[in-house]
Amino acid sequence: MSLVTQGGWTPVQIAGKALEWLWGRKKPIIVVVALVGVVKIRQHLKRKERRRKWNEAGKDVVVLHMFQRGLTCPSPSPSILKLETYLRIAEIPYQIDHEEPMGKKGKCPWITVNGEDVADSQLIMEYLGPKFRKDLSSHLTAEEKAVAHSMQIMVDEYFLWCLMVWSYVQERGRPLLKCVYIPVPFRFMIHMFAKRFEKATLVQGIGRHSFREVEEMGRKCLLSPLCSVGCLQTFPFSLFLTTSGQNPFMMGDKATELDCSVFGMLAQVMWCSPNSAYLRMLESDYRNLYDYCIPYMKKFYPDWDKCLDKRRQ
Structure with missing residues (x-):
């Protein structure tokens, strides 16, 4: 089927004219939309690159996503320090990531291990315990x-x-x-x-x-x-x-x-x-x-x- 319409216009020409009209009438909106699009694309590429680095941490190596270190304490967050302490006591290998401290649930800390994400310090401990066979309370009645x-x-x-x-x-x-x-x-x-x-x-x-x-x-x-x-x-x-x-x-x-x-x-x-x-x-x-x-x-x-x-x- 021919791309030329009865009036002699092709779809590309129609789209071009539409963009030209929008540019003349809605220039500020187009600029804002374009800038937002560029920012979103850059964020997506950066997140993809970070994900690649997390996956390269190694099998069964926990990537601990957290806020920056404190001046007087390793973390000014009790939940972060609680989780890092657990990783140390249980002798679970881990790496620190400060680039993306907030997870999909909007919580910090969260972890990535073997490509899987888990959020909330308590849920993370309950997830890692069986996975690594580290029940620190097994000796208790x-x-x-x-x-x-x-x-x-x-x-x-x-x-x-x-x-x-x-x-x-x-x-x-x-x-x-x-x-x-x-x-x-x-x-x-x-x-x-x-x-x-x-x-x-x-x-x-x-x-x-x-x-x-x-x-x-x-x-x-x-x-x-x-x-x-x-x-x-x-x-x-x-x-x-x-x-x-x-x-x-x-x-x-x-x-x-x-x-x-x-x-x-x-x-x-x-x-x-x-x-x-x-x-x-x-x-x-x-x-x-x-x-x-x-x-x-x-x-x-x-x-x-x-x-x-x-x-x-």
């Missing part, structure tokens, strides 16, 4: 596992919010300046982060309480009675450890998944929350928790200093 699980939820889902209220509501995000390198032109964004987290605390509910009330909630997390399975005996959180060193870890003489959460969170208090009420609690009231962090850090992070961002504000 059913009762001990129940207690450890309860304590882990308290740390990950409750004490976290108390610390967020102090960092981003009470202090308006200022502690972030002391533990993360932020270029001067971008420091105004701290206020935006603080407002975002403040809204999150209001939605969660804890942000509706006074700072004093939240602080007391945090104190109770550090010394919280938990009912063990099968009996009504209570286990104060800080008393799981002893200053004599008889229990170097939360559940005895071996590190478990609970220790990953506890260290990830306490490290934020120790090295990322200067002058906070929670740091004062560790230094005075719950000294055994304070003393727990130092040997833990030395054992599993012998390269602690190398894991810090060497830039300075």
Whole structure:
């Protein structure tokens, strides 16, 4: 069939005339659409190149996607530090990627292993455990596992919010300046982060309480009675450890998944929350928790200093 229409115009000529008309009438829109298209194409090519590098990490090598390192702690995020600590305890080989810290779920950290992506620190640990046959709690009894699980939820889902209220509501995000390198032109964004987290605390509910009330909630997390399975005996959180060193870890003489959460969170208090009420609690009231962090850090992070961002504000 001929490409020439009855009027003598070809489809190419028609398309050309249409583009010419659009250019004359909608020039700004066309320019914007073209620029957006170029940006999207570049992003796609960069993401494809990053994916190629991740796949070249090697079989069963975990690529840990995370934000930049902290100035005073390997990560100013308890969930990131929790996951990296788990990888070290379980002796799972991993590499760090800072180029794409946010995954498809909009969460950080996330991992890529053997071409598969997994998000959320807890789900990642539950995924890697069976895959690499690394059950850090296998030596615990059913009762001990129940207690450890309860304590882990308290740390990950409750004490976290108390610390967020102090960092981003009470202090308006200022502690972030002391533990993360932020270029001067971008420091105004701290206020935006603080407002975002403040809204999150209001939605969660804890942000509706006074700072004093939240602080007391945090104190109770550090010394919280938990009912063990099968009996009504209570286990104060800080008393799981002893200053004599008889229990170097939360559940005895071996590190478990609970220790990953506890260290990830306490490290934020120790090295990322200067002058906070929670740091004062560790230094005075719950000294055994304070003393727990130092040997833990030395054992599993012998390269602690190398894991810090060497830039300075």
